[in-house]
Amino acid sequence: MELGLSLGETMADAGRDLVLGLGMGAGARRDGEAEPGRRELEFGARRCGRRPSPEPAVRLTLLPGLVPGLGLPWPPPSEATRHLEASTRGFDVNRAPSLSAAGAAAEDDEERDDAGAAGAAAASSSPNNSAGSFPTDFSAHGQTGPGPSGGGGDRAGSRASDEDDGGSARKKLRLSKEQSAFLEESFKEHATLNPKQKLALAKQLNLRPRQVEVWFQNRRARTKLKQTEVDCEYLKRCCETLTEENRRLQKELAELRALKTVHPFYMHLPATTLSMCPSCERVASTSAPAAAAPAQAASSSPSPAGGGGIAAAPPEQRPSSFAALFSSPLSRPLAAQPQPQAPASS
């Protein structure tokens, strides 16, 4: 089931193409490659997006011009500033040489899985020459500061405690500015990592592969959250627009009905379906003679809406008598209805 809503000129003004649909979205792809320039937002209970859910979700398809999308400022300025401030203190919690050694031993278990696939990458890049094309030697980062314990930053204390607690408690590790920037760059290229890429990144940044993996997971989650906020905001505006449009149409309908009572002459017009042309805001009838909606019809002979059945019927098809008109099944209220092709019986 899919419900499409075309907003016509209202949205066209903004250069947007909105499709509000009741359907099932594809969700995130495993390879992390989003369809270029097009995104989908799903609303609804969906535990995991890789398989279509039997229950319908509201899907918003957003075209490139719609939302800044991936062009969102990321990270937000405040965050960037803050991150910069933190990193410029020069302390890198992952850089202490003793930690690297201890960590290497501690992470042996979790690295075992990746060892096979990473063999080539690991062999080609030792911690000291892992920079390769990458300009920064992250393994030496922590030693660039004033002291060997991490550059005299205000995190030196936590770093020290992190080293000697033997991993009993979970410690919060802050990535350095360079590490974050490099991870960001990688994320721009690939939102997901294959094992080789993960290993290579971990090597280059002197992080555990698990850390790289977690960073990408959290990064994806943040991106999605941010995008959801943007999309929700946009949906809200769309809802307001539709509400306003609905209000306008209701008002116009009331006016037409009032017109009908004031000028019963027009009653004989088989105004079966009045469609609002979204571009010119004129009313046209699907099967009625051209005289339908006389106020507007005078100046809009060919409906721009084209094949939607809005074109007026040729004069020779007009009913010849009032009786025929009122006995015609076409003479129904203004509400839209299926239009029988057969003319009314006389």
Place this chain on the structure above:
DNA sequence: GCCATCAAACCTATTACATCA
């Protein structure tokens, strides 16, 4: 070809910690 099982990858929610106002 179909099915059960398993491991890997991923997602989501949550926790824990660091930092800042």
Place this chain on the structure above:
DNA sequence: CGTGATGTAATAGGTTTGATG
């Protein structure tokens, strides 16, 4: 200095998917 808010690394649990027997 204490505290709440915020950002984010890390964890836990669940789902999906592909490989394998």
